[in-house]
Amino acid sequence: EAGVTQSPTHLIKTRGQQATLRCSPISGHTSVYWYQQALGLGLQFLLWYDEGEERNRGNFPPRFSGRQFPNYSSELNVNALELEDSALYLCASSSGTLVGAFFGQGTRLTVV
Amino acid sequence: GEDVEQSLFLSVREGDSSVINCTYTDSSSTYLYWYKQEPGAGLQLLTYIFSNMDMKQDQRLTVLLNKKDKHLSLRIADTQTGDSAIYFCAGASGGYQKVTFGTGTKLQVIP
Numbered sequence: 756e757a758g759v760t761q762s763p764t765h766l767i768k769t770r771g772q773q774a775t776l777r778c779s780p781i782s783g784h785t786s787v788y789w790y791q792q793a794l795g796l797g798l799q800f801l802l803w804y805d806e807g808e809e810r811n812r813g814n815f816p817p818r819f820s821g822r823q824f825p826n827y828s829s830e831l832n833v834n835a836l837e838l839e840d841s842a843l844y845l846c847a848s849s850s851g852t853l854v855g856a857f858f859g860q861g862t863r864l865t866v867v
Numbered sequence: 868g869e870d871v872e873q874s875l876f877l878s879v880r881e882g883d884s885s886v887i888n889c890t891y892t893d894s895s896s897t898y899l900y901w902y903k904q905e906p907g908a909g910l911q912l913l914t915y916i917f918s919n920m921d922m923k924q925d926q927r928l929t930v931l932l933n934k935k936d937k938h939l940s941l942r943i944a945d946t947q948t949g950d951s952a953i954y955f956c957a958g959a960s961g962g963y964q965k966v967t968f969g970t971g972t973k974l975q976v977i978p
Binding site: 788790796798800856857860861 | 968970
């Protein structure tokens, strides 16, 4: 069974540009969670999608947004990139709770 | 919101037991989790404990929960070099909607 897959693995963008990160959950999982892991910091919760709807978001500005598609895959968009957005972005999927949530390998976003 | 704190670093000798500690602030946390992150990899759910439990054992892993002190610990028996990783404690309060992670404890196992 395929795990959670994220693409791309690495992304380099210039300040002010937009970045799009993608996540494919494990088959049968309807919930997708996005986290930001900045260097020296723990994981910060970004967004939770379930059944195509945004269920909760963390304390991030509106330029962080996303969506979940009918096949439950998800996209995270970061507009007007700032240098401090450089981080590892992790996606996790579950069947509705974080018990048994599985994480992808992450997308390393570098803003220069 | 929830705050979760961990010590940043722990070094143990191979074969010894490791104990990684975590404190949290929200007494209404329903689930408390331990995740492992190896270099360059995502997070792997190791184990979890419900807030109405005091202890959970899973092979070499023992989780202890002290609700009064809001303290959670992960004990790894017979620590191996393959256990070297960053361990994250996490808590979910107000249901499953949002999980707060600690900053992680880097475990170094010395052969």
